[in-house]
Amino acid sequence: MSAGDFAPKCLDQSRLLKRLKEPFADASATDLATKFAQTLSDVCEIAAHRMKLMPILHGEFTLHDEIHLLRVTQLMSKVIPEHVLLNVLNPVEIALLILSAHFHDIGIVPDKEGAERIRQSGEYQLARQNWLVEFSGYNDALRSVQSEDVAAEDQNRSKHIVAEFEQAVFSRFIRDKHSELSGTFVKEALGGDDRLRVGTGHLADSLALLCVSHSLPPESITDAQGFHYDKAVGTYAVNLAYLATVLRLADILDFDRERTPDQLYRSINFTNSVSIREWEKHRQVDGWKIDRDAVRFECTCERPEYEQAIRHFLRFPSTTNSQQLTI
Secondary structure (H helix, E strand, O other): OHHHHOOOOOOHHHHHHHHHOOOOOHHHHHHHHHHHHHHHHHHHHHHHHHHHHHHHHOOOOOOOOOOHHHHHHHHHHHHHHHHHHHHHHHHHHHHHHHHHHOOOHHHOOOOOOHHHHHHHOOHHHHHHHHHOOOOOOOHHHHHHHHOOOOOHHHHHHHHHHHHHHHHHHHHHHHHHHHHHHHHHHHHHHOOOOHHHOOOOOOOOOHHHHHHHHHHOOOHOHHHHHOOOOOOOEOOOEEEEEHHHHHHHHHHHOOOOOHOOHHHHHHHOOOHHHHHHHHHHHHHHHEEEEEEEOOEEEEEEOOOHHHHHHHHHOOOOOOOOOOOOEEE
16 A cells, blocks of 8 residues: 555545544534534645745655645544544544644744744754764865855855755754744744634644654653643643644654655755655655554665664664565
């Protein structure tokens, strides 16, 4: 199986959105679910449109587009037992799952003003200085750019090196911080959105925390860290720890070569080794199956480091005696 075999073409076709159109145990919950079913698609369009900027800002990243957001949404319904979806989760929890699937990566694509704030921040400047150590040619290239005695051809080459470094550092910083940036975006952009209001409560803070959670170590998803098992949102109790776990699993399980299409792969001039590993580990996947009994990935690894990258990604011990990898 590949992701394209099951991914919905739009949010309305996803199992989670369809659940919001079905009856709940009481009339008030059904009314709230109906409201969410009518409004969430428009809210999620904010993320879908924003993610279209991804190739412009981060040309070497694997695909983080609307298809990825829909796949994560649908994968959530595969890792949630059907009886839990039908009888345990309330409309607020289902809405938060849908929203977190769509907004968890939005911090990767800051707008122009946001990108400038990041570059001017002390945290970014410190990270940039630390990473300069790894780019030994940067200072020489910068001196060449600033020198009047350097030939035009050498200056142009040096300008390319400087620009390449600045882009690589920015992308690396964003990759490391994107979950926190996603949480900030949610609070700023959606904090006053009435479509996410639940009585006297609002979904923005819980959604922001879920966005942050998808890059945290699993052992950090605890009540003590704010992931309460009975977070009150209006009159509804929300199990944030469970929702964060579902988001993490669904995001990881969107793992196949459809996120690294051959035509796009051949068009990229990779300069970042991290990006190459990210693309190659997806491109080793031949197929997969996800059901109640097992999660199985079939991978034929062209090189040992690609197998190692896959095993590290899925947290499996390394082996050295097999080219065919079944996970």
